[in-house]
Amino acid sequence: xxxxxxxxxxxxxxxxxxxxxxxxxxxxxxxxxxxxxxxxxxxxxxxxxxxxxxxxxxxxxxxxxxxxxxxxxxxxxxxxxxxxxxxxxxxxxxxxxxxxxxxxxxxxxxxxxxxxxxxxxxxxxxxxxxxxxxxxxxxxxxxxxxxxxxxxxxxxxxxxxxxxxxxxxxxxxxxxxxxxxxxxxxxxxxxxxxxxxxxxxxxxxxxxxxxxxxxxxxxxxxxxxxxxxxxxxxxxxxxxxxxxxxxxxxxxxxxxxxxxxxxxxxxxxxxxxxxxxxxxxxxxxxxxxxxxxxxxxxxxxxxxxxxxxxxxxxxxxxxxxxxxxxxxxxxxxxxxxxxxxxxxxxxxxxxxxxxxxxxxxxxxxxxxxxxxxxxxxxxxxxxxxxxxxxxxxxxxxxxxxxxxxxxxxxxxxxxxxxxxxxxxxxxxxxxxxxxxxxxxxxxxxxxxxxxxxxxxxxxxxxxxxxxxxxxxxxxxxxxxxxxxxxxx
Numbered sequence: 001x002x003x004x005x006x007x008x009x010x011x012x013x014x015x016x017x018x019x020x021x022x023x024x025x026x027x028x029x030x031x032x033x034x035x036x037x038x039x040x041x042x043x044x045x046x047x048x049x050x051x052x053x054x055x056x057x058x059x060x061x062x063x064x065x066x067x068x069x070x071x072x073x074x075x076x077x078x079x080x081x082x083x084x085x086x087x088x089x090x091x092x093x094x095x096x097x098x099x100x101x102x103x104x105x106x107x108x109x110x111x112x113x114x115x116x117x118x119x120x121x122x123x124x125x126x127x128x129x130x131x132x133x134x135x136x137x138x139x140x141x142x143x144x145x146x147x148x149x150x151x152x153x154x155x156x157x158x159x160x161x162x163x164x165x166x167x168x169x170x171x172x173x174x175x176x177x178x179x180x181x182x183x184x185x186x187x188x189x190x191x192x193x194x195x196x197x198x199x200x201x202x203x204x205x206x207x208x209x210x211x212x213x214x215x216x217x218x219x220x221x222x223x224x225x226x227x228x229x230x231x232x233x234x235x236x237x238x239x240x241x242x243x244x245x246x247x248x249x250x251x252x253x254x255x256x257x258x259x260x261x262x263x264x265x266x267x268x269x270x271x272x273x274x275x276x277x278x279x280x281x282x283x284x285x286x287x288x289x290x291x292x293x294x295x296x297x298x299x300x301x302x303x304x305x306x307x308x309x310x311x312x313x314x315x316x317x318x319x320x321x322x323x324x325x326x327x328x329x330x331x332x333x334x335x336x337x338x339x340x341x342x343x344x345x346x347x348x349x350x351x352x353x354x355x356x357x358x359x360x361x362x363x364x365x366x367x368x369x370x371x372x373x374x375x376x377x378x379x380x381x382x383x384x385x386x387x388x389x390x391x392x393x394x395x396x397x398x399x400x401x402x403x404x405x406x407x408x409x410x411x412x413x414x415x416x417x418x419x420x421x422x423x424x425x426x427x428x429x430x431x432x433x434x435x436x437x438x439x440x441x442x443x444x445x446x447x448x449x450x451x452x453x454x455x456x457x458x459x460x461x462x463x464x465x466x467x468x469x470x471x472x473x474x475x476x477x478x479x480x481x482x483x484x485x486x487x488x
Contacts, residue, residue, distance in 0.1 A: 002245035005222035008280040009264070009461035010255025010424065013222040014043075016248065017193045018051055020220055024191050031058070035065040035189045035211070037072065039196040043422055044068055047195060065189070069204050070172055073179035076186060085164065085171040090122065093163050097121075097156045106172040114233045115172070120148050121156050129173045130201040130234035176203045180210055191218040196422070197243075198223035201234040221245070225276050226268045227458050229418060231451045241276055251279045255424050257287025260460060260467050263483035268457040271450045289467045289483060295429060296321055298468055301402070305412040306462050308420055309431040310455070318414050326398030328406055332415035336408075338396055342388070343406040345369060346381045346396075353377040417459045428463035431470045 007013045038044040048066035094101030104117040115126040128138035135157045228237035261282035330336045348358045369385045382393045
């Protein structure tokens with residue numbers, strides 16, 4: 001049997017899938033015969049953690065198949081990290097082919113297989129492969145590539161293949177290709193769950209079909225075509241839309257308040273292609289849409305916050321501002337502004353001063369910080385920890401004065417819109433500087449323009465209460481007009 005859970009933002013798609021996992025277990029299906037796959041490793045880990053929180057008698061070792069499809073292929077093919085192409089390899093290829101490669105990565109930390117590079121050549125080659133079409137055919141479909149030469153594209157494609165063969169390397173797409181040809185799930189899966197299915201590429205849909213057929217399994221997928229924002233990386237939203245199954249509609253948002261939901265619908269209603277019709281009800285709270293000139297004018301001393309922009313370039317100065325205000329935060333690469341170890345060591349320093357016994361590993365860590373085997377307990381922590389920069393010490397002292405909780409999950413996150421997908425916060429701050437430019441760039445392609453609408457729709461619907469729109473000038477940005485269209 002096939003089931004398709006369709007739900008707008010905040011309607012509980014992941015919860016629905018996890019509830020179904022529990023039902024299959026109650027029917028006697030062993031957990032090692034249940035596959036739960038998500039588009040990103042973070043999403044797979046979150047689902048696993050939520051499952052284990054409800055099933056306290058189980059551990060991570062029991063959740064063998066809570067992973068990404070790339071991770072499934074990687075482990076089942078018996079690969080290791082040394083087998084996988086990295087940035088240095090692509091730079092070497094760039095030197096051979098006469099193209100400048102500043103960065104090139106498959107985002108290996110997230111295991112979602114999304115390729116990102118400054119080279120249009122590399123991006124186009126990867127796009128063709130995940131779509132399972134010929135590279136030159138993909139070139140012919142991309143009419144607006146300004147810096148790509150057809151013959152050079154073909155030569156670079158061949159060089160990449162030769163390089164991988166010479167050094168015995170594969171990339172993330174090769175993992176899926178190899179699994180499609182020779183891979184199999186160890187054991188048997190009775191049921192398969194796929195979260196955020198609208199983001200799957202053609203090659204991932206083919207892999208899902210292979211697993212479904214070989215295991216004769218029930219399949220549950222969950223997603224929302226209106227949140228399909230990875231088309232540039234090969235996501236095949238039409239496969240999600242056209243996938244035949246018993247539909248399970250979710251309609252009630254537990255996240256998005258009414259005023260913000262109206263603005264969101266105004267944006268997504270501009271999409272000019274086939275969409276799945278769906279009912280979408282906001283939560284009872286009204287919420288607020290607030291226009292602001294400067295982010296520095298927003299009081300972020302309480303509550304959870306997402307600070308979002310279309311690209312990282314608009315976010316470069318935000319960490320400096322937050323540090324000046326004495327606020328604890330993390331960036332989209334999951335790095336906290338202060339490590340939990342440093343904060344804990346401060347508390348342990350005071351315990352050492354009081355003559356209390358502390359864990360040996362912590363004591364060793366503190367001795368490394370003070371660069372001495374004989375602690376001088378006449379000193380305060382900020383004078384004793386002399387291997388830390390004065391700026392970090394000053395920042396930490398302000399954090400403590402502000403009574404900020406320094407833990408694993410800061411209440412403020414700085415992120416691009418794409419990286420924030422699946423996240424939520426009481427307050428969302430959204431930079432609008434790039435709306436006009438990105439829409440202008442996408443206007444020559446209907447599919448790209450539609451995806452831009454989806455990107456901003458995703459951004460707006462992260463908010464649980466307040467949406468702050470940063471204009472950076474007194475002009476009403478095009479985006480603000482979109483948001484307020486149905487509010488008048």
